[in-house]
Amino acid sequence: MDLLIKNGTLISSQGKIKADLAVDGEKISAVAQSIPTGSAKKVIDADGLFVLPGAIDAHTHLAMPFGGTISSDDYFAGTRAAACGGTTTVFDFAMQDFGEKLTDTVLRRNALAAPQAAVDYAFHVAIKDLRDDLIHSLREAVDFGVPSFKVFMVYDFGVSDGDMLQILQEARACGALISVHAENREVIASRVSQYLAEGHGSAWYHYLSRPEFVEAEADERAIRWAREADTPLYIVHLANREGVKIVEKARAEGLTVYAETCPQYLEFTCDVYKRPDGRNFVCSPPMKGQASQDELWAAINRGVISTIATDHCPFQSYEKDWGKDDFTKIPNGCAGVENMFPYMLSKAGEGRVSYEKVIELCCENPARIFGCQTKGVLAPGKDADIVLYDPQQDFTITQDKMHSDCDHTIWEGVSLHGYPLQTYSRGRLVYDRGSFVGQEGWGKLLKRRLQP
Ligand code: URP
Ligand code: ZN
Ligand code: ZN
Numbered sequence: 002m003d004l005l006i007k008n009g010t011l012i013s014s015q016g017k018i019k020a021d022l023a024v025d026g027e028k029i030s031a032v033a034q035s036i037p038t039g040s041a042k043k044v045i046d047a048d049g050l051f052v053l054p055g056a057i058d059a060h061t062h063l064a065m066p067f068g069g070t071i072s073s074d075d076y077f078a079g080t081r082a083a084a085c086g087g088t089t090t091v092f093d094f095a096m097q098d099f100g101e102k103l104t105d106t107v108l109r110r111n112a113l114a115a116p117q118a119a120v121d122y123a124f125h126v127a128i129k130d131l132r133d134d135l136i137h138s139l140r141e142a143v144d145f146g147v148p149s150f151k152v153f154m155v156y157d158f159g160v161s162d163g164d165m166l167q168i169l170q171e172a173r174a175c176g177a178l179i180s181v182h183a184e185n186r187e188v189i190a191s192r193v194s195q196y197l198a199e200g201h202g203s204a205w206y207h208y209l210s211r212p213e214f215v216e217a218e219a220d221e222r223a224i225r226w227a228r229e230a231d232t233p234l235y236i237v238h239l240a241n242r243e244g245v246k247i248v249e250k251a252r253a254e255g256l257t258v259y260a261e262t263c264p265q266y267l268e269f270t271c272d273v274y275k276r277p278d279g280r281n282f283v284c285s286p287p288m289k290g291q292a293s294q295d296e297l298w299a300a301i302n303r304g305v306i307s308t309i310a311t312d313h314c315p316f317q318s319y320e321k322d323w324g325k326d327d328f329t330k331i332p333n334g335c336a337g338v339e340n341m342f343p344y345m346l347s348k349a350g351e352g353r354v355s356y357e358k359v360i361e362l363c364c365e366n367p368a369r370i371f372g373c374q375t376k377g378v379l380a381p382g383k384d385a386d387i388v389l390y391d392p393q394q395d396f397t398i399t400q401d402k403m404h405s406d407c408d409h410t411i412w413e414g415v416s417l418h419g420y421p422l423q424t425y426s427r428g429r430l431v432y433d434r435g436s437f438v439g440q441e442g443w444g445k446l447l448k449r450r451l452q453p
Contacts, residue, residue: 002030002041003428009047009389011379013054014361022052024385027427031381047389053360054379055089055120055386055424056342057367060237060261060310063093064113068332069323073315076117077441078406079338082313084120084431084439085404086339087421089386090376090447092310092367094151095124096158102138103128107147111446118444119437120426121384123373125180127151128168129158136167140175146448149371151180151237154219155285159186162226169230178370178451179227180235180261183219183244184211184286193329204279207328208271208287216286217243224251224258233257235370238312240266240286242296249305259307259370262297264337264344265411270294273411280321282411283331284312301354301362307370309345309362311337315407336407340398340415342388347417350392372449385428388421396420404437 004024011020011032021036022029038044063079065072074082076093083091095110097103103126114122124147128139139150152168153159160168165181172179192210196202201209220236224247227234236248239260251258265284270291273282282288300306314334324331342363349356368377375384396402396419398412424432431439 002039003043005036005038005041005044006047006052006387006389007036007044009050009052011052012356012360013378014357014365016357022379022387024428027385029379029381029383029385032379045389050422051356051390051392052379053087053388053390054364054377055388055426056087056363057090057373057376058083058088058311058313058338058341059092059308059367059371060312061091061093061338062314062334065094065096065314067314067334068316070316070320070332072334073317073407074313074336074405076114076122077119079313080117080119080122080444081437081439082339082403082405084424084426085437087342087388087390087424088338089120089424089426090373091120091122091338092371093122093124094127096127097129099130101130102135103142104138104145107142107145115446116442119431119439119441120444121447122444123371123447123449125149125151127153128160131164131167136171139171139177143175143177146450148176148449148451149178149180151182153182154223155182155184155186155189162222165223166226166230169226169232173230173232176451176453178233178235180237181223182237183216183223185215185219188215197327197329202327204274204283204328204331207283207331208274211285211287213241213243213289213293216241217247220244220247224256227258228256233259235259235261237261237310238263238266238286239306240289240293240297242289242293245296245300245305260305261308261310262306263310263312264341265335266297267294268344268415269411280324280328280331281318281409282335283321283324283328283333284314284335285333298353301358306362308366309341310367311341313338315405317408335411336405337412339403339405340412343396343417343420346390347419350419369452372451373447374450385425387425389423390419391422392419394420394422402435
């Protein structure tokens with residue numbers, strides 16, 4: 002036995018148990034009330050600590066060309082930050098180049114990721130171009146082990162409704178899952194022109210150009226196309242109140258619609274765009290009003306939200322500054338991969354949500370929905386992706402304590418009660434009491450299969 006964690010409190014969606022956990026090599030080998038120390042090479046007394054599965058962040062953008070630049074965390078910095086926040090699996094969006102087969106997109110991005118990743122990682126492919134039979138390379142990607150894809154309804158590379166329907170139909174034929182960034186591109190464009198013409202360039206107008214209804218309309222339309230194609234849909238970064246109702250209604254009608262939300266929508270409202278540093282919070286969809294935030298928390302607690310993910314897409318301050326007088330020049334996105342699990346667990350400590358629900362949303366559901374068979378659960382045979390969490394440790398988030406390459410964090414000054422003490426990735430210690438102790442290139446590409 003390589004590692005024995007004794008007397009900890011193990012948490013799953015089903016509850017808490019006081020138990021011992023044994024690791025052999027990269028796998029969990031036993032979970033039991035009492036495992037004899039025997040010949041264990043290393044024994045940790047976890048009395049007073051929580052023993053948790055490593056979190057899965059199903060939504061990050063690492064080294065992504067976007068907004069006239071490249072997101073500032075490469076595969077090493079992003080996964081190093083993940084490890085230090087108790088996240089042991091990171092999904093990245095591999096953006097298809099025009100004219101590129103979807104498997105080639107995966108291979109091209111994996112050539113960057115494989116030597117750098119510090120924890121295990123997986124890809125969703127963002128589809129931009131389906132001309133010349135490229136749509137049929139979707140099946141090849143599924144067979145390769147990448148069965149999840151994304152379409153954007155916005156940005157200059159967003160797909161048309163016609164293309165989205167075609168992609169959903171192809172996904173149904175291949176057993177793939179399509180995620181969607183849902184906002185109405187035309188309404189945004191019209192409102193942006195209007196505000197700029199009126200001389201309104203501050204970050205507040207980023208929010209006003211994409212308010213609640215801009216997202217809700219697109220949620221409804223995307224679900225409309227999924228219903229037409231008779232296939233499941235995963236809505237990424239759901240941030241608006243009406244969208245929650247739309248998802249609930251679709252489910253009541255028998256559709257499989259998953260909804261992801263992000264910690265930033267649970268902590269901040271659109272008021273951040275009135276702050277002097279408002280441009281640092283510019284992401285799409287933007288933070289919404291208090292009513293949307295309240296509804297997202299309520300939706301978590303009544304089971305409407307399927308997963309929490311970060312949409313980690315950081316840009317340096319000087320890049321955010323490009324848009325200090327014109328919000329359309331601000332690269333969209335914020336850092337968060339290190340903050341998701343500690344933030345959600347701290348909210349559980351406050352009683353806003355249960356610990357069991359956090360494990361369901363941050364670990365078990367992403368593993369199940371995206372076909373990560375070896376992840377998300379502390380059980381014999383699963384990868385030894387483990388977080389030792391101290392529910393009593395106070396932690397205030399500051400830039401100097403983060404492990405991303407980004408030079409600022411929107412989470413600056415947010416106080417948490419409880420924090421990860423150690424993170425293990427396939428049995429290897431990668432984070433220890435404030436420090437990254439892992440290794441660049443340790444992370445492996447996860448090949449996945451969705452459960453029917
Ligand atoms: O603002 C964001 N969210 N940037 C990353 C790209 C996306 O829309 O997910
Ligand atoms: Zn998006
Ligand atoms: Zn995103």
